[in-house]
Amino acid sequence: MHDIQSQFAKNIIGHAPIQLKEGGVAFAPSNIALCKYWGKRDTALNLPINSSLSISLGSLGTRTELRLLPETSDSPSVYLNGQLQSHDSSFAKRIASFLSLFPQFGKRCFEVRTENNIPTAAGLASSASGFAALVMALDDLAGWGLDKKKLSMLARLGSGSASRSVYDGFVQWHAGSNPDGSDSFAEALSKPWPEFRIGILKISDAPKKVGSRDGMNRTVATSELYKSWPQQAAADLKVIRAAIAERDIQTLGKTAERNALSMHATMLAAWPPLIYFQPETIEQIHKIQRVRSEGLEVYLTIDAGPNIKLLFLEENEAAVAAAFPGLQIILPFG
Amino acid sequence: MHDIQSQFAKNIIGHAPIQLKEGGVAFAPSNIALCKYWGKRDTALNLPINSSLSISLGSLGTRTELRLLPETSDSPSVYLNGQLQSHDSSFAKRIASFLSLFPQFGKRCFEVRTENNIPTAAGLASSASGFAALVMALDDLAGWGLDKKKLSMLARLGSGSASRSVYDGFVQWHAGSNPDGSDSFAEALSKPWPEFRIGILKISDAPKKVGSRDGMNRTVATSELYKSWPQQAAADLKVIRAAIAERDIQTLGKTAERNALSMHATMLAAWPPLIYFQPETIEQIHKIQRVRSEGLEVYLTIDAGPNIKLLFLEENEAAVAAAFPGLQIILPFG
Numbered sequence: 001m002h003d004i005q006s007q008f009a010k011n012i013i014g015h016a017p018i019q020l021k022e023g024g025v026a027f028a029p030s031n032i033a034l035c036k037y038w039g040k041r042d043t044a045l046n047l048p049i050n051s052s053l054s055i056s057l058g059s060l061g062t063r064t065e066l067r068l069l070p071e072t073s074d075s076p077s078v079y080l081n082g083q084l085q086s087h088d089s090s091f092a093k094r095i096a097s098f099l100s101l102f103p104q105f106g107k108r109c110f111e112v113r114t115e116n117n118i119p120t121a122a123g124l125a126s127s128a129s130g131f132a133a134l135v136m137a138l139d140d141l142a143g144w145g146l147d148k149k150k151l152s153m154l155a156r157l158g159s160g161s162a163s164r165s166v167y168d169g170f171v172q173w174h175a176g177s178n179p180d181g182s183d184s185f186a187e188a189l190s191k192p193w194p195e196f197r198i199g200i201l202k203i204s205d206a207p208k209k210v211g212s213r214d215g216m217n218r219t220v221a222t223s224e225l226y227k228s229w230p231q232q233a234a235a236d237l238k239v240i241r242a243a244i245a246e247r248d249i250q251t252l253g254k255t256a257e258r259n260a261l262s263m264h265a266t267m268l269a270a271w272p273p274l275i276y277f278q279p280e281t282i283e284q285i286h287k288i289q290r291v292r293s294e295g296l297e298v299y300l301t302i303d304a305g306p307n308i309k310l311l312f313l314e315e316n317e318a319a320v321a322a323a324f325p326g327l328q329i330i331l332p333f334g
Numbered sequence: 335m336h337d338i339q340s341q342f343a344k345n346i347i348g349h350a351p352i353q354l355k356e357g358g359v360a361f362a363p364s365n366i367a368l369c370k371y372w373g374k375r376d377t378a379l380n381l382p383i384n385s386s387l388s389i390s391l392g393s394l395g396t397r398t399e400l401r402l403l404p405e406t407s408d409s410p411s412v413y414l415n416g417q418l419q420s421h422d423s424s425f426a427k428r429i430a431s432f433l434s435l436f437p438q439f440g441k442r443c444f445e446v447r448t449e450n451n452i453p454t455a456a457g458l459a460s461s462a463s464g465f466a467a468l469v470m471a472l473d474d475l476a477g478w479g480l481d482k483k484k485l486s487m488l489a490r491l492g493s494g495s496a497s498r499s500v501y502d503g504f505v506q507w508h509a510g511s512n513p514d515g516s517d518s519f520a521e522a523l524s525k526p527w528p529e530f531r532i533g534i535l536k537i538s539d540a541p542k543k544v545g546s547r548d549g550m551n552r553t554v555a556t557s558e559l560y561k562s563w564p565q566q567a568a569a570d571l572k573v574i575r576a577a578i579a580e581r582d583i584q585t586l587g588k589t590a591e592r593n594a595l596s597m598h599a600t601m602l603a604a605w606p607p608l609i610y611f612q613p614e615t616i617e618q619i620h621k622i623q624r625v626r627s628e629g630l631e632v633y634l635t636i637d638a639g640p641n642i643k644l645l646f647l648e649e650n651e652a653a654v655a656a657a658f659p660g661l662q663i664i665l666p667f668g
Contacts, residue, residue, distance in 0.1 A: 225563070225603075232603075235558070254605065257607070262558065265603040266599065269566075269596035273592070275616065277616050279614065282611050282612065282615070285607070289607070
């Protein structure tokens with residue numbers, strides 16, 4: 001697996017010369033999928049079964065600084081929000097494993113300083129922005145000058161959804177069909193939608209018992225209903241793209257909500273059943289259905305976890321905030 | 335719709351002469367599906383998309399007495415648990431509508447006295463046992479002497495799952511494929527399994543916002559994932575039949591649980607999303623997964639409602655009762 005990934009990275013970087021700088025730095029936004037990535041066709045190269053579509057969260061994300069220290073070491077020094085992480089921590093191990101895909105830097109020890117400004121309590125994935133920022137910082141350090149498409153493919157190796165976090169705004173990750181992964185990358189979709197809002201409804205920040213990587217593998221392997229997922233995702237993606245182009249919140253919201261709940265449905269039908277919902281998740285879903293039936297235009301999406309993200313427009317911001325006290329509202333377009 | 339149903343009933347009864355008795359009486363058990371009925375291919379004749387398999391609940395069910403009063407009336411006098419029901423009540427109207435399918439009895443007024451010994455708080459469907467008992471009482475009154483297969487088909491007109499309630503023990507309802515419904519009937523499966531236990535975990539007895547009839551129609555019409563349901567149900571049914579024959583609670587339990595959660599998954603993927611789960615349903619599902627991972631052999635099934643039914647064997651009855659205080663335990667084989 002390591003060799004396959006390392007070879008892929010080498011092919012992407014190609015003959016770009018290394019022009020080492022003192023250090024590299026980059027910021028990448030977190031993103032929330034409106035059409036979910038769920039299921040891999042290749043686990044080594046993180047190639048997805050279906051294309052997905054997300055919205056990046058503007059200034060919420062990860063800023064990463066990289067330096068090469070004078071000493072040699074296989075274990076990078078990893079700081080998260082200012083705290084040195086143990087070499088044994090899963091966080092440091094994932095970064096070490098990713099950096100080991102790039103033998104171009106020889107045996108010199110990396111210092112990685114990563115800062116998340118996403119409130120960890122919000123239950124937003126940081127691996128997407130984390131790997132995107134890491135790849136972009138690496139590109140900055142090495143002076144490769146890779147284009148976004150290539151950065152997207154490298155970020156994908158760290159975490160599938162990271163492929164989308166190298167862009168702002170609405171982003172589509174093309175699943176591609178080549179076994180070598182050369183056509184599986186993300187690209188940004190057209191113009192901004194400044195009135196678009198996301199609300200984070202925090203249910204729980206307890207660690208998940210089953211990570212999304214294991215969760216999707218279990219679903220693909222055991223869920224009969226998953227067989228209908230790829231067609232649904234393909235259809236949803238088209239509808240959501242068109243709804244973005246037409247600024248049609250109703251179609252976008254409805255399709256994104258059904259897409260997310262369908263993803264959870266494929267898990268509910270897996271064995272053992274995979275249920276990221278907590279009791280309060282169900283309570284809030286019922287509440288969202290109720291306020292919507294009363295006329296408030298608000299929709300939801302849920303990733304592989306218990307927390308809910310609300311989708312709505314600026315014109316309903318006050319009403320949504322009133323209906324959901326404690327909601328954290330994000331302006332993806334600043 | 336009424337004419338189609340009436341013609342179907344006429345074909346079933348055929349040339350059986352009416353030999354009216356003073357009254358007719360019958361008991362039919364309630365049943366719980368282990369492989370769910372979800373989706374109709376014909377709404378007038380209640381023909382299902384998939385075959386289903388259930389266990390009847392022994393002495394828990396409906397006892398119905400029928401008499402023909404001297405006076406003529408289109409509206410039967412309907413008593414439920416001793417209480418005269420208003421002609422406008424949905425209960426009386428459903429019975430009146432069903433009895434109107436049988437013009438053989440002329441215009442004389444029916445008196446219907448029906449008693450459910452299923453605790454209504456248990457959240458168990460009474461329409462299955464209700465229509466099965468009504469059809470059997472009608473057969474008794476008229477002296478038709480119809481066989482169980484024909485009674486099953488008549489009961490089906492009242493409520494799909496009623497087709498299974500004319501039998502005790504494990505029962506399979508064959509979906510059939512004929513458009514006229516002539517091969518869609520239930521039959522009993524082999525020998526009893528006296529150690530089999532069902533536990534009713536009551537979550538709520540509040541009326542459902544969406545009945546199962548509307549729920550399955552919405553699912554078939556709008557849920558992309560439903561497209562994979564018929565194959566899954568067919569596969570599950572085979573596995574459950576074999577598990578019953580082999581007294582294999584693990585295979586039966588696992589398959590029944592996955593089947594039920596998959597049915598709910600098809601609803602979760604519908605639009606608007608159809609979620610019968612209450613917050614406590616999720617809490618209890620998580621708990622069942624936890625006690626099972628700790629070694630207790632207990633599985634669940636859930637119908638179109640928030641309540642949970644546990645499946646286990648006599649040998650684990652004490653442990654299951656201890657883990658789930660307030661559980662109502664049913665012995666389907668007495």
